[in-house]
Amino acid sequence: MMTIVFSLFLLTMLVIVAVAILRTENLFTAVMLSGIFSLIMAANFFVLDAADVALTEAVIGAGISTVLFLGALALTAEYDRSPPVGTWVPLLTSSALGGVIIFATFQAPRLGDPSAIVHQHVAPWYLEKTPELIDVPNVVTAVLASFRGYDTLGEVFVVFTACIGVMALLGRVRPRRDSIKEGEFKKATDNLRHHLIPRVVGKMLVPFIVLFGLYVQFHGDFGPGGGFQAGALVAAGVILYSLVEGGVRGRELVPEWFSSVLVALGAFTYTSVGVASMLMGGRFLDYSVLAHDPVHGQHLGILVIEAGVGMTVAGVMITIFHAFSRRGIR
Amino acid sequence: MEWIYFVTCIAILITMVLAVVRGLAGPTIFDRVLAVNMFGTKTVLFIAVISFLTGRPDFLDLALAYALINFIGVFAVLLFFQSREVRRAAEAEREAGK
Structure with a gap:
């Protein structure tokens, strides 16, 4: 209610x-x-x-x-400046589609209905077996990192591919400097260093954001969080530093080669956990064989792949931000 | 005690509506920036109160993340306007020089 x-x-x-x-x-x-x-x-x-x-x-x-x-x-x-298009055809199309979707919801189960199909399929099994097989309090982490490890590997590679796509559009382009002298421009507009309060508050908060990111990374087994959120939080810390101190200093803190390497290294770490579990006699991404005790192996596997996810996500965010801030000088 | 959390949630939701109205009505861009900022603050409060209402105060982690992240956008807005001003001034200067 x-x-x-x-x-x-x-x-x-x-x-x-x-x-x-x-x-x-x-x-x-x-x-x-x-x-x-x-x-x-x-x-x-x-x-x-x-x-x-x-x-x-x-x-x-x-x-x-x-x-x-x-x-x-x-x-x-x-x-x-959208091109002038007729509004009737799109309106009719989307109304018809919306009508079909609304009609379909009459058949759908009610919100939170325990007899809904989605709650009858594999979810009860996950809830029942997580304490026994994986033993982490946050079932979401267990499902995401272990039961559905293939899906998460796919997601990591989707993020990886998206980063390559964005870099193909934005990266490796010399900034245009015809209108303004670059040094002058950087001094004036690339940072917030001569605004005292944003500068002090921003720099003070950067370590706390990164610390909180690490907490989310390693506490993901117990509470909400995990590699995706932690990677984004750490990247947010770096982005905040770059906003306050300027893109040039941001690129000194986390160089572009480093963030690019991080993107690849995260995906590589994830995949190599899968290969390692194959070499140790299990199936791909079956962490139980990684240690003597299957539950301990699961913990180890989840820890390492979450670190891989975090690295890739943080690397992608920082790489894209650097590409934008480099282009911004023109 | 439950009902007081519920009433607080409703009150925060109404404040959110007011922020959305300001964001939609404008009229200046600064009104919209403030609306976004206020909406972010209300989201922090909403999540904090909801987590007590549903009896899981450990979800305060989330409110903490929101509070930390919220102002990065405002910093970006500040930088955006600052660089736009300088760029416009430089362009005007170049036009005058021609």
Whole structure:
């Protein structure tokens, strides 16, 4: 009852904000509204008890994607100049599609219905077997890292591929320096160093963000969190430092070659855990053979692959941010 | 004691609505920046209260993450406007020099 009230409230706001994002022509407004959008979404995830997803949405949606959107906006025009298209055909198409989806929800089980198919399939088995086979309190981590380790490996490679795609678009381009002398520009606009309060507060918080990221990384077995969230948090710390001190100093702190290597190293670590478990007589990503005790092997495997996930995610975020901040000088 | 958490949640949700209204209405971009910032703060509070309402105060971790992350976006906004000002000034100067 309570969940439904809160969710309805939040989802109504979500729809209103989404429509407003589509309607606005000022792209800066759209970026700000999309920040609100992802905060609403994260609150809704939390109301629905998906704490791990809410944490990811908070860090990536509300934190890093706003920064990246603004980085992209600095390279383009401020106003949306959509080509004039007829509004009727898209409207009819999306209304029809929406109607079909709403019609389909009549057949769907109610929210939290224990007899729903999704709760009858493998979920009871996961809940029953996690204490015995893997013995971590957070079942989400057990499912994500061990039972569904293949899926997570796939996700890591999706992130890896996305990073290569973004770098193919943004990287390796000499910044244009025709209009402003570069040194002058950097001094004036690349950082917030002459704003005393942001500078002091920002630099003070960087170590705490990184520390919290490490906590989320290693506490993921017990509470909400894991490699994805931790990688994004550590990257957020580095991004905050680069915003305050300027992109040049940010690239000195975490050089571009290092963040690129991190991207590959994380995916490599994950895969090599799978290969190691094969060499030790198990199946691919079957961590039970990694130690004498199967449960201990599971713990070890989860720890290492979560570290791999964290490395890849942090590397991807930092690499993309560096690419934007390098392009921003023009 | 449960109901007081519930009432607080409702109150925070109403404040969120006010922030969304300000974000949608504008009129200046600074109103929208403030709306986003305020909405982030309300999300921190909402999650904190909900985690007590559902009896799992360990989920305060999440509220902590939100509080730490929230202002990075504001810093980016600050930097964006600062570099835009300088770029515009430089472009105007170049136009005048021609």
